[in-house]
Amino acid sequence: MDVRLTTEQRELRDAAARLADGLGPQSVLALVDDDRVARAEKAVAEAGWRTLRSDGASGVEVALVVEELARGLVDVPLAGPLLADDLYARLKAAGGGAGARGEAAEALTAAAAGAATLAVGGVAADAKGMRALLELAGTEVRAGLVGATAEGVDLTRLVAEPAGPLVPVGELGADDAARWRALALVVTTADMLGAARGALRLAVEYAKVRSQYGHPIGSYQAVAHPLAEGLALVEGSVSVLRHAAWAVDELDPAAAVHAALVAKVYTERAARTICETCIQVHGGIGNTWECLAHVFLRRVLTSAELFPARLEEIDCGLS
Amino acid sequence: MDYRDSPEEAAFRARLRAWLAENAAQFRATGDEYWHQAGRWHVALYEAGFFGLSWPKKYGGHELPPVYDVILDEELALAGAPPRPSLGYLVHGLDRHGSEELALRFLPGMINGTERWCQGFSEPGAGSDLASLTTRAERDGDEYVIHGHKIWTSYSDVADWCLLLARTDPDAPRHRGISAFVVWMHQPGVEQRPLKMINGVSAEFGQVIFDGARVPATNMVGRPGDGWKLAMTVVGHEREPSTLGYAARYRKTVRALAAAVAERGAEPPDDLRWAAVQAEMLRLHVRRRLSEQLDGITHTSDGSLDKLLMTWVEQSVGHAALTVSGTRDPEMLATYLYSRAQSVMGGTSQIQKNIIAGRILGLPTA
Ligand SMILES: Cc1cc2nc3c(=O)[nH]c(=O)nc-3n(C[C@H](O)[C@H](O)[C@H](O)COP(=O)(O)OP(=O)(O)OC[C@H]3O[C@@H](n4cnc5c(N)ncnc54)[C@H](O)[C@@H]3O)c2cc1C
Secondary structure, eight states, rough: OOOOOOOOHHHHHHHHHHHHHHOOOOSGGGGGHHHHHHHHHHHHHHHHHHGGTTOOOEEEEHHHHHHHHHTTOOOOHHHHHHHHHHHHHHHHTTOTTOOHHHHHHHHHHHHTTEEEEEEETTTTSSSSOEEEEEEETEEEEEEEEEEEEESSSSSTTEEEEEOOEEEEEEEEOOHHHHHHHHHHHHHHHHHHHHHHHHHHHHHHHHHHHHTTTTTGGGGGGHHHHHHHHHHHHHHHHHHHHHHHHHHHHHHHHHHHHHHHHHHHHHHHHHHHHHHHHHHHGGGGGBBTTTTTTHHHHHHHHHHHSSSOOOOGGGGSSSO | OSSSSSHHHHHHHHHHHHHHHHHHSOOOOOOOOOOOOOOHHHHHHHHTTTTTOOOOOOOGGOOTTHHHHHHHHHHHHHOOOOOOOOOHHHHHHHHHHHHHHHHHHHHHHHHHHSSOEEEEEOOOOSSSGGGGGGOOOEEEETTEEEEEEEEEEEGGGOOEEEEEEESTTTTTTTTTTTTEEEEESSTTTEEEEOBBBBBOSSSSEEEEEEEEEEEEEEGSSOOOOOOOOOOOHHHHTTTTTHHHHHHHHHHHHHHHHHHHHHHHOOOOOOHHHHHHHHHHHHHHHHHHHHHGGGOOOSSSSSHHHHHHHHHHOOOOOOHHHHHHTTSSSSEEEHHHHHHHHTTTTTTTTTHHHIIIIIIIIIOOOO
8 A cells, every 4th residue: 555646746736826826816806807717727728737637647647736726715627628629438348439410519529629617507617718518317318519608606717507408418337427527526625625715814814914913823823723714625625536536436436436435524524614714714805805715605505515425324333 | 581572572473474475575685796786775674663673762772671682593594695784893893982972973984884983903913912012193273183994894885984992192002002093994094905806805904094194183983002901801892793693694595505405306515404403503693692782781702702613613614515515505605705704704713713712711822
């Protein structure tokens, strides 16, 4: 057993971290800086991270990239297209998609070119600039074109409705569908973990520079301890997520889903707590739109909901 | 001891319930719209005889026992109406520290809702450490001239008057150089900059820049240097759920969430049950506190305990809203996001705990 990252994995993570630090929005105002968004879009597209899975990357590598980009609140599509790409690859491998016509055929062509994003329940959560939608309903794959987009709860992603009803284009085997679900849980968990780490860093930096009563607020244990707890929660989350990310490709599908549910339930609680701490440490300013704290929180809330994991679903070996 | 209504209280409750059945529906209880209608709601409630229940008649109040506010909160929650206007802490501040003349001039308009108020205490550099405030008021003949920057000033955009803290003596020890004023907001030298909260509401609070605004010396509340004492009275009451009336808001949300769960035919999740228990605690806590006021007990540092309890309730309700509705219901999402501010406004939870530990428990400081 050796659950360390490989050298290549660490290099991939560092590359993603550099992109996030250089091109993510450093302020709420920067969210509407179109020039920055265009540069981030170009960089993510060139890195090829939306098609990591069809290029042979493991769940671990995918999770690392998603986590780092979320840490920097990078506001161009990644999780959606990544999951659509994996779904498309599975559809092809299962011999699906052949008889598609019209809009569905157009959607599959777009998917083959990496321009599809994922829909859940008929709505895409990560659709900025995307042309097509893929959805997995049970074991049935459905496809369609992107219709109207809108700003949602998450200020770093655009939601989209399909242009018309999504059309069935093929079936996956039950195992394949389960493995894909494990990946979806892992990707959304990595997204929450990244956002939580970003929020924690924001709060720690603020606690070093904001002074009240003549001392930096971080010198008060009431401020310092929740931040210290935040880091411990991050470490716990890293451990459950890394296992789940590995399990996507390495364990049998049911075990992979179980690992992913554990990771998601744990990380969701950790991430929400950390974001709430981040708001609290900022005081009044943390409750204003202009502070990035709520942008992290909103991203956590939407990624939590995208493929929800409920405690009751987890078999803890207790029953 | 009796938790039941007396015949007079029951009659009051019945009258109030009937009025709410007729009138509550036209007032929205959340969001920007709520803040915009807050003034109309206040006036309507007052004119119907249901606001200012325990305050002196000379200020336009009803001089009823304080427990009538519990009845008001309970019935507002039941009717799904907005909470009672929360300005009791300003009333207490002016009544206790201002001259009779000043109180008679300003309290009636504040209580009947014809004049709107805001509280200009916090500054960008002076939040928890309020005594470090740097807004200055300089004497010029019969007036003072104000320069400074206030922030997080709730309802500043609609306020006619501001209860302002400013430094009048820069050489005095910092707590003693502060005075309180009643400042007219509609004058040159007062600039408003709205702030948007994380739930998207922009009518809650704002920044106010005072650049040469003028206030007659007669509008000073108390004497020069009395500002800190007034501030402590105001924030003390601002921490009491019995003064604020927020209990109604929490119970209303719990009821709405329970209805949403029932509509789906689902079982209430644990988070919602817990929020219901918490909200019930607060209702009973307010009953106890208001009853204690019949003995003339006024709570000072105990306000910090109440504030902490209230914060836990609001944030439990917020979490229940998230569990039940997720981000799908914009109103419930806003309720959750707004709940995060409760541990900051009126003094943060960390500061409340410092006060409880130091002043009530008598624990030593490092
Ligand atoms: C919704 C809302 C409405 C408000 N309305 C008004 C209003 O109408 N009028 C008005 O004057 N003000 C108002 N306020 C301001 C409020 O009183 C301040 O935000 C609050 O006192 C905190 O100050 P701050 O924001 O500067 O945070 P800071 O004081 O900078 O605090 C930042 C963090 O440091 C912590 N901290 C600071 N000092 C210590 C310490 N000694 N020990 C431990 N921890 C510490 C705090 O708990 C917090 O977590 C409002 C605030 C909000 C959120």
